[in-house]
Amino acid sequence: MEPKLKVALVSILANVGLVSVEFAIAWVTGSLAVLADAFHSGVDLIGSILVLSGIWMALRVADRTHAYGYHRYENAAALIQFVLIAIIGVTVMYEAVRRSFFGFSVTVSNLVLGAVVATIVLDLLLFRYIARKGRILQSSALQADAYQFGTDSIAKVGVLVGIGGVYVGVPFLDILGAGAIAIAFLSIAFLMVRKNLRVLVDASPPQQLLQTLADTALAIQGVTEVHSLRGRMSGAQIFVDLVVHVAPDISLEAAHAIAHAVERAMQEKLPNVAEVIVHTEPVHHEPQLDESHPP
Secondary structure, eight states: HHHHHHHHHHHHHHHHHHHHHHHHHHHOOOOOOHHHHHHHHHHHHHHHHHHHHHHHHTTTTOOOTTTTTTTTTHHHEEEHHHHHHHHHHHHHHHHHHHHHHHHOOOOOOOOHHHHHHHHHHHHHHHHHHHHHHHHHTOOHHHHHHHHHHHHHHHHHHHHHHHHHHHHHTTTHHHHHHHHHHHHHHHHHHHHHHHHHHHHHHHOOHHHHHHHHHHHHHSSSSOOOOEEEEEEEEETTTEEEEEEEEETTTTTHHHHHHHHHHHHHHHHHOOOOOOEEEEEETTTTGGGGGGGGGGO
């Protein structure tokens, strides 16, 4: 099985177990903090299924309907995950406010505390495993899935504060813990939605990366100038196009060879560069010919 799909399946199975345990604890205790975390794990499960679907689509090769490939399905899956987390964050905030006005009842035992600690340990282990695999496999969807487990482990600190407060006789800490969880959800959702949305709307890669590519092109023998360099992301891949100036008296075959040398050099410098389109122009050509190129 493809490594990305294998990691995604591990995530789904782990989330099934976490959702079952956490909803059982929430049912027994009546804790809003635990319920919020259970809903979070439920969203994680949906998100993990989306990740599996997104990765499966992204692995498809380019065809006539998707000439640049299907890699952005990973970004789309990640985006949906974090939108769901934001919705849960708002819902938990609403319930915390409602309970603070209308009252609530929570019951906690030693078994419940132990179960919550066990789920924290599992979340941390899964976070480290999936985050490492996401980096190695360069999968934005798996990295988003890892964040789910990371935020879940952070959220459980709020759960411990909440049920710990109930255990020592301060039940209002359950609402405070739930509020902290909701804030964490909303903050992380905002950051990760922005990251994946940039890819989906063709935002430019970091300027430092583009400068590295420009320097790489200028280092090719025969290239005298580089301009109109731009790029866009698709999953972990980068698509680049640029204009290079060459001597006006060289043959078309030589200009073609220079363009290929630029392409190879960029892909060797940054393996994530999937495609480079190089337009060659003679030095000192008519300035108005540049009007069709972006600055």
